Amino acid sequence: MASFLNAHGINAGPIQRPVLTGLISGLLGTIPASLLLHLFGTLEVEARILGISTLATLAAGAVIMAAAGAVYAWLFGRAANNPHSGWLFGIVFGFALWAAGSAMVLPLAGGGLAPGGVPSIGLFLSFLVWGLATGLLVPHFHRPLSDALAKGATLNQVGPAAAADSWVPRRNRA
Amino acid sequence: MMRIVNLPKAAVAGGAGALAWEAAIRPALLTGVPFYDIVRELGTLAFPDGPWIAWWLTGLAAHVLGGIGWALFYANFFWARLDIKPAFQGLIFAALPAVLAIFLVTPQLQLMHLADGIVELDWGILLEPLTATAIAGLLAGHMLFGLVMGALYVRPAGYPVENERRNPPRYAARRATSANGRRTQSAGFMFATGIECSYPTIENGSWRRDQMKGTWHYDRWQQDFALAREIGITHIRYGPPLHLVLGGPGQYDWSLVDEPMAELEEFGPEPIIDLCHFGLPSWLGNFQNPDIPGPMSEFAGAFAQRYPWVRFYTPINEMFVCARLSTLEGLWNEQMRDAGAYVTAVVNMASATVAMEEAILRHRPDAIFIHAESSEFFQPCCPDPKIEEIARLENERRFLPLDLLFAHPVSDFMRDHIRQHGVDDKVYDRFMARQVPRRSILGVDYYEWNERLIDRDGEPRVLGELFGWYVIAQQYWQRYQRTMMHTETNRMDAEDAPRWLWRQWHNAQLLIRDGVPLVGFTWYSLNDQIDWHIGMKEALGTVYPVGLVDMNRDPRQVGLAYKHLIDMYRDVPQYRECEALREMLR
Numbered sequence: 194m195a196s197f198l199n200a201h202g203i204n205a206g207p208i209q210r211p212v213l214t215g216l217i218s219g220l221l222g223t224i225p226a227s228l229l230l231h232l233f234g235t236l237e238v239e240a241r242i243l244g245i246s247t248l249a250t251l252a253a254g255a256v257i258m259a260a261a262g263a264v265y266a267w268l269f270g271r272a273a274n275n276p277h278s279g280w281l282f283g284i285v286f287g288f289a290l291w292a293a294g295s296a297m298v299l300p301l302a303g304g305g306l307a308p309g310g311v312p313s314i315g316l317f318l319s320f321l322v323w324g325l326a327t328g329l330l331v332p333h334f335h336r337p338l339s340d341a342l343a344k345g346a347t348l349n350q351v352g353p354a355a356a357a358d359s360w361v362p363r364r365n366r367a
Numbered sequence: 368m369m370r371i372v373n374l375p376k377a378a379v380a381g382g383a384g385a386l387a388w389e390a391a392i393r394p395a396l397l398t399g400v401p402f403y404d405i406v407r408e409l410g411t412l413a414f415p416d417g418p419w420i421a422w423w424l425t426g427l428a429a430h431v432l433g434g435i436g437w438a439l440f441y442a443n444f445f446w447a448r449l450d451i452k453p454a455f456q457g458l459i460f461a462a463l464p465a466v467l468a469i470f471l472v473t474p475q476l477q478l479m480h481l482a483d484g485i486v487e488l489d490w491g492i493l494l495e496p497l498t499a500t501a502i503a504g505l506l507a508g509h510m511l512f513g514l515v516m517g518a519l520y521v522r523p524a525g526y527p528v529e530n531e532r533r534n535p536p537r538y539a540a541r542r543a544t545s546a547n548g549r550r551t552q553s554a555g556f557m558f559a560t561g562i563e564c565s566y567p568t569i570e571n572g573s574w575r576r577d578q579m580k581g582t583w584h585y586d587r588w589q590q591d592f593a594l595a596r597e598i599g600i601t602h603i604r605y606g607p608p609l610h611l612v613l614g615g616p617g618q619y620d621w622s623l624v625d626e627p628m629a630e631l632e633e634f635g636p637e638p639i640i641d642l643c644h645f646g647l648p649s650w651l652g653n654f655q656n657p658d659i660p661g662p663m664s665e666f667a668g669a670f671a672q673r674y675p676w677v678r679f680y681t682p683i684n685e686m687f688v689c690a691r692l693s694t695l696e697g698l699w700n701e702q703m704r705d706a707g708a709y710v711t712a713v714v715n716m717a718s719a720t721v722a723m724e725e726a727i728l729r730h731r732p733d734a735i736f737i738h739a740e741s742s743e744f745f746q747p748c749c750p751d752p753k754i755e756e757i758a759r760l761e762n763e764r765r766f767l768p769l770d771l772l773f774a775h776p777v778s779d780f781m782r783d784h785i786r787q788h789g790v791d792d793k794v795y796d797r798f799m800a801r802q803v804p805r806r807s808i809l810g811v812d813y814y815e816w817n818e819r820l821i822d823r824d825g826e827p828r829v830l831g832e833l834f835g836w837y838v839i840a841q842q843y844w845q846r847y848q849r850t851m852m853h854t855e856t857n858r859m860d861a862e863d864a865p866r867w868l869w870r871q872w873h874n875a876q877l878l879i880r881d882g883v884p885l886v887g888f889t890w891y892s893l894n895d896q897i898d899w900h901i902g903m904k905e906a907l908g909t910v911y912p913v914g915l916v917d918m919n920r921d922p923r924q925v926g927l928a929y930k931h932l933i934d935m936y937r938d939v940p941q942y943r944e945c946e947a948l949r950e951m952l953r
Contacts, residue, residue, distance in 0.1 A: 202861035202895070202912025203369070206924050238484045274919045278372060281439050292471050309478045309486035314412060317475065332919070342597055342922050346930035353935075355928060356869035 203270035208345035211266040211273065214335040215327070219262015222283075222326035223255045226319040230254075233315020235308055242306045261290060262327050266335070276332040283328015284321055291320035371581055371897060371908040371918070372442040373523035381438025384457075384516035385431045388508040395504075402504025403497070405468075406430050408476045415480075437464050438516050446520060447907040457517015458510060465509035469502060523908040524897055525576045528568055528649045535611045536580045538588055541626040548596045550635030552678070554949040556942040557852065557887025558933045559639070560595055560915060561604030562588075563896045566646040567692075567699035569904060572653065575646075576906065579608060581897035587920060588627050594916055595636050595893055598926055599933035602887060604681065604739070604854070605631070606641030610648045613666050621673055628674050639679040639737055642667055642723060645689050645699060653701040654693055654712035660722040668726030671734065679735050682723040685812065686716045686768035688741045698904040707788035709764070714790055717771035717798065724804055735951055739810030739854040740769055742839045744818045745827065758821045760784070766846065769809070771798040773847050806951055808886060809847050810854030811840045813871070836874040840883075850884045850947050855891035857913035859900060864913070864925035872932060884947030890915060890929050 205211045230236040240250040265286045266273045273279055295307065295316055308316050345351070389406060396404055410426025411417075445460045478486060526536075563578045579585055595603055607624040614620055631638045643663065651659055667682060683689070693700040694708035701708065720738075727734045743765040747758035763781045770777050776799060777785070785795065813836040819827040836853070844851060853875050858867035868890060879885050895914040898907050910918060915926035936942045 202910070202917060202923065204862060204924075206922070206927070208922065208927070234484065242485060271917050271919065271921065272369070274921060276919070277374075278443060281436075281443065284436070285440055292467070295475065305488050306485055307478065307488050309481040309483050311479075312484050313475065313479045313481075317479075336921070339921070342927065342930060345922060345927040346934060348927065348931075351865050351924055351928035351931050353869055355865035356873060357866075 203272055205267075205270045205274075206345075207348055207350060208340040208342070209271075209274075209335060210338045211270060211335070212263045214331055214338050215263040215266025215273070216259050217262070217338075218327045218330035218334055219265065219323075220255060220259035221330055222262060222323040223258045225326050226258070226323035227251060227254070229319040229322055230315055233311055233318070235312040235315035235319065238308045238312040239316075242308070258323055261286075262331075265327060266331050273328070273331045274335050279332045280325055280328040283324040283326070283331070285324070286328070287320040287322075287324020290324070291317055294320070369910055370443050370446060371524055371910060372439065373520075373908070374439070374442075376523060377438045377442040377520055378435045380516045380519035381435035381441075382431045383519055384438065384512035384514075385427075385434030387515040388434075388512050389427060389430065391511055392504060392508055400504070401498065401500045402508075403473065403501035405505070405508070408473075408480070412476075412479055434512060434516070437512075438520060441516065442520055442523065446523070447905075447909060452517075453521045454514050454518035457513040457515070457520070459513070460517065461509040461513025464512075465506055468505050468509065469497065473497060473505070522574065522906040524581045525569075525574050525906045526580070528573055528575050531575055531611060531649070532614065535623075536577065536585050536608075538623060538627060539586045541630060542589060544589065544593070548634055550631070550633060550637060551601075552637065553601075554945055554952055555601060555937065556945040556948070557602040557889075558600060558929075558937065559602040559604060559636075559852075559854075559887050559889040560598075560600050560893045560929075561639075561641075561855070561889065561891045562591060562606070563892040563894060564606035564608065564641060564644050565903065566608060566610050566644060567689075567903060568646060568649070568653075569699060569702075569906070571702060572649065572700070574906060575610065576898070576903045577608065577610075578897060578903075581908070582894045582918065584894065589630060590920055591893055592627075592630055592634065592636070594920060594922075596634065598915060598922075598930045599937065600636045600893075601937075602679070603631070603636040603638055603893070604641055604889065604891070605638045606644040606681075606684070607670075609643055609666070610646055613648045613651075613662065615648075615650055616662055617665060619666065619669055619673075628677075632674070632676050637679070638677060639681060640670070640674075640677050641681045641684050641739075642670065643683040643719075645684065645692075647700070654690065654715050655701050655703075655708060657711075657715055659715055660719040663719040664722035664726040667723035668729060671727040671730035675731060677731070678733070679737055680723075680727055681737050681739050681810070682720040682727075683716050684739050685741050686713060686720070686772075687743065687765055690716065690768065692902060696902075698902050706784075710767070710785050710788040710790060713768050713771065714785075714794065717768055720772060721798075721801065728804065733806065733952075734804075735806040735808065736804060737808045737810045737852055737854065738769065738772055739812060739852075740843075741765075741855075742811045742813050742817055742836070742843055744834065744839050744842070745821055746818065746830065746833070747821050748823060751823070754821050754823065754825065757825050761819075761821065761827070769843075769847065771795075772803070773807070773809070773849065774799050774801055774803050775847060807849060808951065809843060809849040809851045811836075811843050811851055812855035812891070813839065813853070814856060815858065815867075832870075836871060837877050840874070840878055841881075844878075844883050850886060850951055851878075852885065852887040852889070854887070854889050856889065857891050858925070859911060859913060861912040861923055861925070864923065865928035868925055868928050868932065879941075884950070886945055886948040886951065890925065894918070894920075 240247045406426035409429040410422030413425045414421040565578045690712040692698045694703045697704045745758045745761040747755045816829040818830040818833045856871050858864040896911040899911040
């Protein structure tokens with residue numbers, strides 16, 4: 194799958210920094226998501242299930258979602274930079290995280306307990322909002338965080354050595 | 368990115384799918400069939416005790432929104448993956464939301480309806496609503512959704528030909544900018560790229576493919592030119608949209624292209640103007656029309672008069688490819704499969720080219736013509752006379768457009784062939800007798816599918832880079848002995864593109880060392896392209912990742928590699944001052 198995506202030009206290439214871009218975007222995406230969690234009472238419920246303070250829950254959530262943002266930008270590569278569709282890819286990723294997180298991870302981490310009622314609605318919506326925000330932010334952050342074209346053009350991997358057939362290693366070494 | 372998505376179309380398709388579901392399921396629910404009522408489940412989250420109209424409208428809106436979301440997902444990730452009718456693609460896709468609805472959404476909705484803030488998960492609670500009838504209802508609803516959505520979301524790229532006069536695509540307005548550089552007119556080697564601008568019709572002339580719209584060039588043209596300059600591109604192959612500019616006999620909508628041309632004039636890169644790229648305005652019909660030389664030459668003359676600073680022209684791009692795909696493979700324009708139609712198309716295009724050259728020279732006597740053509744080669748698979756005969760015909764046919772253009776006599780075999788297909792000796796003799804303009808360059812394009820094997824069944828199979836551009840280009844050089852330019856190449860595998868670029872460049876260098884006057888090299892194109900993996904025969908909207916920059920205008924590795932190459936060679940004396948180009952400019 195990865196090689197298929199790369200062949201179709203998804204690989205971010207040597208001058209982009211998808212992980213850093215995703216990390217920052219994912220972290221910022223937690224701001225509206227946290228507000229939503231608070232409004233629906235989900236934050237407090239999560240804290241009770243996990244047995245930690247609300248602040249610690251918030252901090253843990255921010256770290257996890259920042260990491261999730263990094264995974265998102267790395268996985269979607271150049272597609273995540275698309276200002277037309279990035280928001281949609283973000284929502285899709287947020288939905289997938291919700292599906293995996295709320296149905297599998299959270300109940301396991303909480304000993305079989307999960308948010309129900311209104312807090313569970315808040316949980317669902319917060320993942321979508323986080324995905325939307327992250328998907329919207331990545332296209333705006335990635336370019337300032339990328340190296341300049343001129344610098345990228347000096348990299349050895351795009352120089353004349355690229356002409357060599359990398360799948361004939363013995364001959365290349367000789 | 369792997370698809371361009373028509374967002375409004377996807378939204379309508381998804382919304383319609385959700386409404387169709389409701390229209391089919393609601394009567395059954397009202398008559399007491401115990402289907403799963405997803406609209407009620409959604410609506411009562413907001414109005415648990417409200418009147419039915421409140422929860423129904425809210426639930427329906429939420430369901431439609433969900434349908435739109437799934438349709439957008441379908442359009443981005445699933446559309447056109449299967450070679451089956453769109454409605455059935457949608458049907459198969461609907462299995463995904465159906466499975467999620469049964470195993471994830473329905474249980475989660477059940478959780479959301481609970482009064483408690485914290486619940487202990489219990490399969491009894493989660494699967495309570497899922498009776499066999501409920502599951503059947505969910506499956507039926509999703510099937511209907513998939514069928515309707517799939518049937519409606521088609522042809523995300525291009526537009527109906529009938530709309531192109533009423534509501535044509537427009538270029539974005541030119542913004543004031545501190546552009547990077549000024550246009551220079553040197554005699555240096557041409558490090559070129561192009562804006563992919565093909566505009567053939569498909570579906571019997573009813574649907575226009577327009578690569579500049581598909582790749583968002585109309586919106587981002589200024590950024591495209593700036594990126595080309597940043598890479599170090601000195602020349603850009605650029606084709607104003609003929610089908611939009613040439614509105615009728617003598618009717619030209621220059622307002623479409625004045626601003627891009629002004630930007631190129633001021634800042635560069637120096638354009639090589641491509642006046643006809645695989646398509647015609649609908650009022651001219653197709654390449655079987657013997658009357659195209661008149662209006663096309665008037666257009667060329669008017670263009671040269673309006674933009675007198677333009678030096679380089681490609682009157683008609685890749686006549687062989689255009690004729691082949693329009694008349695032998697049945698993909699574009701006239702969509703025929705007839706050897707005679709190929710000959711007719713070639714003669715019409717060559718006649719138009721000659722007339723266009725004459726019209727341009729009247730306004731710009733020192734114009735330089737770069738006749739870009741696909742370099743092809745056909746290898747018989749075996750010593751079977753029938754197979755060898757097919758390969759021979761193909762190898763002769765590839766030269767026919769250039770033979771007519773460069774007044775090179777065809778073989779007796781080809782002479783008989785074109786005579787059989789109605790080319791009068793007088794017409795042929797007229798081509799052979801003409802004085803080819805001195806400033807004519809033979810442009811030779813090369814891709815990994817240009818070398819083909821004629822297999823035992825008589826069908827061509829792609830060989831990849833068997834002999835390479837050097838060998839194939841030599842055949843063209845030997846035949847025409849004209850100043851040459853490498854006018855196109857690219858590679859579909861974006862990861863492998865830098866390797867391909869450098870190897871093409873080494874082929875070009877070897878040709879130069881052999882004494883062939885080569886004036887330029889081209890990576891085609893600046894941007895990614897749309898649907899070229901299927902020759903644009905269907906409007907799928909699949910991104911073909913061959914650009915120096917991607918659809919977001921971020922550099923691809925090959926863009927970095929090309930800049931590396933240009934930076935390395937542009938100041939080498941033999942490239943800084945290209946003797947062959949200097950001679951051409953003289």
